[in-house]
Amino acid sequence: MARRLTERGTQRKKELLDVASRMFATDGYHTTSVTAIVDRLGVGKGVFYWYFDSKDALMRQVLLDAQQGLRQAQREAIAGEHDPVRRIEQGIRASIEWLSDHRHLFALLEFARTEERFAPIVRAGEEQAVADALPHVAAGVTAGLLRREDPTVLAIAVLGVSAHLARSLVLERGANADRVADAAIAFCRSGFLAPKG
Amino acid sequence: MARRLTERGTQRKKELLDVASRMFATDGYHTTSVTAIVDRLGVGKGVFYWYFDSKDALMRQVLLDAQQGLRQAQREAIAGEHDPVRRIEQGIRASIEWLSDHRHLFALLEFARTEERFAPIVRAGEEQAVADALPHVAAGVTAGLLRREDPTVLAIAVLGVSAHLARSLVLERGANADRVADAAIAFCRSGFLAPKG
Amino acid sequence: MARRLTERGTQRKKELLDVASRMFATDGYHTTSVTAIVDRLGVGKGVFYWYFDSKDALMRQVLLDAQQGLRQAQREAIAGEHDPVRRIEQGIRASIEWLSDHRHLFALLEFARTEERFAPIVRAGEEQAVADALPHVAAGVTAGLLRREDPTVLAIAVLGVSAHLARSLVLERGANADRVADAAIAFCRSGFLAPKG
Amino acid sequence: MARRLTERGTQRKKELLDVASRMFATDGYHTTSVTAIVDRLGVGKGVFYWYFDSKDALMRQVLLDAQQGLRQAQREAIAGEHDPVRRIEQGIRASIEWLSDHRHLFALLEFARTEERFAPIVRAGEEQAVADALPHVAAGVTAGLLRREDPTVLAIAVLGVSAHLARSLVLERGANADRVADAAIAFCRSGFLAPKG
DNA sequence: CATGAATGAGGCTTCATTCAT
DNA sequence: GATGAATGAAGCCTCATTCAT
Numbered sequence: 001m002a003r004r005l006t007e008r009g010t011q012r013k014k015e016l017l018d019v020a021s022r023m024f025a026t027d028g029y030h031t032t033s034v035t036a037i038v039d040r041l042g043v044g045k046g047v048f049y050w051y052f053d054s055k056d057a058l059m060r061q062v063l064l065d066a067q068q069g070l071r072q073a074q075r076e077a078i079a080g081e082h083d084p085v086r087r088i089e090q091g092i093r094a095s096i097e098w099l100s101d102h103r104h105l106f107a108l109l110e111f112a113r114t115e116e117r118f119a120p121i122v123r124a125g126e127e128q129a130v131a132d133a134l135p136h137v138a139a140g141v142t143a144g145l146l147r148r149e150d151p152t153v154l155a156i157a158v159l160g161v162s163a164h165l166a167r168s169l170v171l172e173r174g175a176n177a178d179r180v181a182d183a184a185i186a187f188c189r190s191g192f193l194a195p196k197g
Numbered sequence: 198m199a200r201r202l203t204e205r206g207t208q209r210k211k212e213l214l215d216v217a218s219r220m221f222a223t224d225g226y227h228t229t230s231v232t233a234i235v236d237r238l239g240v241g242k243g244v245f246y247w248y249f250d251s252k253d254a255l256m257r258q259v260l261l262d263a264q265q266g267l268r269q270a271q272r273e274a275i276a277g278e279h280d281p282v283r284r285i286e287q288g289i290r291a292s293i294e295w296l297s298d299h300r301h302l303f304a305l306l307e308f309a310r311t312e313e314r315f316a317p318i319v320r321a322g323e324e325q326a327v328a329d330a331l332p333h334v335a336a337g338v339t340a341g342l343l344r345r346e347d348p349t350v351l352a353i354a355v356l357g358v359s360a361h362l363a364r365s366l367v368l369e370r371g372a373n374a375d376r377v378a379d380a381a382i383a384f385c386r387s388g389f390l391a392p393k394g
Numbered sequence: 395m396a397r398r399l400t401e402r403g404t405q406r407k408k409e410l411l412d413v414a415s416r417m418f419a420t421d422g423y424h425t426t427s428v429t430a431i432v433d434r435l436g437v438g439k440g441v442f443y444w445y446f447d448s449k450d451a452l453m454r455q456v457l458l459d460a461q462q463g464l465r466q467a468q469r470e471a472i473a474g475e476h477d478p479v480r481r482i483e484q485g486i487r488a489s490i491e492w493l494s495d496h497r498h499l500f501a502l503l504e505f506a507r508t509e510e511r512f513a514p515i516v517r518a519g520e521e522q523a524v525a526d527a528l529p530h531v532a533a534g535v536t537a538g539l540l541r542r543e544d545p546t547v548l549a550i551a552v553l554g555v556s557a558h559l560a561r562s563l564v565l566e567r568g569a570n571a572d573r574v575a576d577a578a579i580a581f582c583r584s585g586f587l588a589p590k591g
Numbered sequence: 592m593a594r595r596l597t598e599r600g601t602q603r604k605k606e607l608l609d610v611a612s613r614m615f616a617t618d619g620y621h622t623t624s625v626t627a628i629v630d631r632l633g634v635g636k637g638v639f640y641w642y643f644d645s646k647d648a649l650m651r652q653v654l655l656d657a658q659q660g661l662r663q664a665q666r667e668a669i670a671g672e673h674d675p676v677r678r679i680e681q682g683i684r685a686s687i688e689w690l691s692d693h694r695h696l697f698a699l700l701e702f703a704r705t706e707e708r709f710a711p712i713v714r715a716g717e718e719q720a721v722a723d724a725l726p727h728v729a730a731g732v733t734a735g736l737l738r739r740e741d742p743t744v745l746a747i748a749v750l751g752v753s754a755h756l757a758r759s760l761v762l763e764r765g766a767n768a769d770r771v772a773d774a775a776i777a778f779c780r781s782g783f784l785a786p787k788g
Numbered sequence: 789c790a791t792g793a794a795t796g797a798g799g800c801t802t803c804a805t806t807c808a809t
Numbered sequence: 810g811a812t813g814a815a816t817g818a819a820g821c822c823t824c825a826t827t828c829a830t
Contacts, residue, residue, distance in 0.1 A: 252824095
């Protein structure tokens with residue numbers, strides 16, 4: 001734990017995180033053994049435990065890194081934007097693109113939520129995501145741009161639509177991320193009802 | 198397999214399905230051993246293998262039953278309704294209520310999607326759900342009631358909002374299912390934009 | 395844990411305790427693997443864990459059984475005797491004989507004292523042994539038969555001489571247990587000084 | 592092996608022996624890893640294997656040093672004394688004091704006896720101790736000062752009483768070493784019987 | 789139908805030791 | 810002399826599954 005790593009060591013650790021997370025996503029966390037991971041890398045089993053305290057610990061690291069990556073992408077997406085509605089829309093687009101680009105991490109996050117020991121991490125990340133979106137939503141409501149509704153509910157709904165469409169359309173049906181983002185944004189803006197008049 | 202079961206046998210099998218699914222949901226599928234299941238029921242291990250070919254087989258049965266249950270609830274909800282929009286709304290409400298009432302099955306479905314061997318079942322179920330909703334959505338679009346958009350996309354978005362709000366608000370934050378259904382319906386109808394002047 | 399065992403099961407458990415304790419004594423606790431134990435018995439590894447929660451738990455059971463056995467031997471030895479001095483002497487003889495007959499358990503007790511996790515058991519057993527001897531020693535002092543000295547100290551010294559001579563002379567040098575008992579009793583009675591006058 | 596050590600090297604080696612022996616005594620030989628030892632000293636693993644061929648080799652060194660230390664203490668204790676009985680008594684006192692002062696080494700010696708690979712060292716040391724005491728005991732018997740009994744038996748009994756009282760009273764119950772030495776000497780002199788007449 | 793017992797592959801982890809730098 | 814990194818055998822334990830009764 002908390003070793004001082006040389007350059008080579010840092011590299012190894014990254015390799016492990018990457019290989020492991022991909023295998024976890026493909027074959028399942030429980031189904032992927034530590035042996036399988038180190039074999040894939042062509043190293044001895046000790047290497048794994050030199051860099052991580054346990055298989056669990058590695059998984060947690062993967063989850064935290066993933067959440068950080070997604071959050072970073074969202075932040076960058078709204079960096080130069082000041083209109084609340086457009087901020088939200090850029091956030092949706094950035095999220096869907098990130099999920100499309102890191103689909104193995106997406107899968108892992110979904111799995112993690114189903115295991116008592118990892119669930120808290122995922123939930124914390126989602127609360128964070130809601131908290132990140134909240135100010136923009138609230139600002140939109142205050143400015144009369146968004147529907148008068150509990151901003152938390154709106155934020156959660158937006159996240160739900162994004163994640164679900166990303167998975168269903170992009171990951172499972174191979175749709176284009178950009179176009180799915182368009183659809184998600186449209187749905188979030190206006191729902192399914194035909195515009196009046 | 199396909200045994201002729203006595204009355205008592207049918208009862209036993211149900212007990213097994215119920216106890217196992219709850220334990221799977223709480224502790225995880227891999228983390229719950231067959232031993233733990235039969236111990237909880239106070240029976241020997243032979244009982245388990247008398248009614249099921251394997252742990253996997255039981256899990257599959259649980260998933261299928263769950264999907265059937267949800268579908269049945271949706272069907273009943275729209276039984277007397279002919280307006281396509283209202284049908285969709287009733288479906289949303291019924292889904293959220295069912296997920297709230299059977300949260301352990303909800304959790305299991307989410308987990309199942311993350312394991313190669315169960316994922317096909319879940320995906321099939323979701324395709325079915327989309328297929329079930331599709332006619333109503335298409336009818337709505339045709340009738341000019343719904344926004345001109347790929348009906349499949351609309352259907353998926355609706356399902357995503359329902360499931361996500363159910364989990365986030367009802368399961369994780371303990372909100373009232375009925376009120377969450379209201380919010381979900383509102384969001385699906387109009388999105389987050391404020392109605393135009 | 396706490397299983398209901400059939401006759402056959404009880405037998406198996408005894409076999410495991412016996413084989414394991416002998417292997418522990420000969421090769422050391424840490425050096426004897428669970429695999430080695432079950433291999434010796436020609437059974438699968440699961441058998442071990444059917445009867446014991448862990449290797450530690452088995453060891454503890456062995457220690458407790460050993461202590462009980464020694465104590466039982468001592469009790470029987472003094473059963474019909476009322477003179478305090480003779481009681482002590484019979485106790486010494488019984489102990490040395492038991493240690494000679496169960497030398498593998500003797501060795502295990504000595505080892506157990508050197509491991510933090512087993513030491514409490516051994517210490518408790520020794521306190522019990524001192525407590526068992528104390529009334530007789532105290533009675534002897536009161537009756538003026540024994541030297542006026544803290545009875546606890548006397549009891550401990552007696553136990554020390556018995557155990558040490560048993561190990562040094564009987565186990566390591568192959569002396570006859572009975573004759574060693576004679577010597578131990580003589581030493582405990584009179585020490586090493588030549589009788590005066 | 593047999594390296595020419597610089598001054599600093601000699602120091603390092605001593606540190607290793609000291610730290611390791613204390614950790615072995617506290618946590619057990621098997622339970623204390625080489626990693627734990629070098630970590631405690633804040634050095635790399637290479638250091639360990641620079642000074643010792645193996646963990647076993649270090650342990651053997653510790654045992655030999657301990658035996659030498661105890662023997663040296665005994666020798667110094669009887670240096671100026673010519674009366675055989677008093678020599679023995681001083682030896683008892685010196686032993687108990689040394690064991691009290693180096694209780695971690697005492698514990699290690701006891702453990703070492705329980706492992707086939709270290710047992711020969713311990714046994715050799717004890718034979719040496721008996722051999723050291725023998726001339727004095729024999730002289731005492733010849734001079735009519737000690738009871739007519741096999742001198743080896745007497746010597747072993749004396750060692751047994753000393754070691755056992757040291758452990759039981761000093762180490763485990765925290766008694767004062769000097770007073771325990773008094774009691775040990777008294778017991779060895781006269782046993783437990785009340786003086787006649 | 790049901791139970792206690794058994795199997796044995798395989799999982800995670802530790803650790804003495806060695807090596808490249 | 811010393812370090813971080815790597816090795817890989819071996820250890821303890823779990824668990825889905827099967828079998829004898």
